[in-house]
Amino acid sequence: MKVYIREVQKAPWYFIVPVILVTGLIWYGLIQQIVFDIPFGANPASDTEMWVLLVVFGILFPTFFLSIKLTTEIREDGIYVRFSPFVSRFLPYKDIKQAEACTYNPLSYGGWGIRWNPKKGWVYNMKGNKGVLIELKNGKQLLIGSKKPEELVRHMKIIKTR
Structure with missing residues (x-):
């Protein structure tokens, strides 16, 4: 099906900045605690908890939020709207x-x-x-x-x- 026009919108910078800050903080904490063996924070998490935090907030969280986008396509048969990764509509x-x-x-x-x-x-x-x-x-x-x-x-x- 021929696409006549396609528009992709990604999250604005002010949406991405907090994600990057949280991700950076988690990576910094993990490196400080695991690599340099310096407890991170006044009440530090265990090393296992730090690894879990890294996976959730250092990898999955930013990957999810940075994948959010709105794609609109005008095709021969109609309009296709996809708000990734949540919903598609025709x-x-x-x-x-x-x-x-x-x-x-x-x-x-x-x-x-x-x-x-x-x-x-x-x-x-x-x-x-x-x-x-x-x-x-x-x-x-x-x-x-x-x-x-x-x-x-x-x-x-x-x-x-x-």
Whole structure:
């Protein structure tokens, strides 16, 4: 299936900085305690606990958070939205009543990420305040955050009219 436009958004820097700080602290503590044999902190964990902390917060935690991304694809048969590693969604053009580029307040939807608002429907966004508001034929709405919403809507309209 041909992809006409693909947009990938990753977490903003202010989301990544705390992850890096926590990861760095865990690695520093492990090296200090295991390699240099200097207990880390006022009430140090055992060496086994330090290894567990390293695996969980020094490897798995950053790998998980750094893998989070929002991918939107406009294809011949519809719109594909994937909020990795959590959810994928496909919207066939036959189910879409209209789509428009918009500016919105993310906090009115509950913030960034995957959100559901009883009045406004599902939202998939990573950062910023621009997106594509999609109204489905069943009356429900979906908002997809985007850095280039006008371009996504333009491609959707071109493909849908074919």
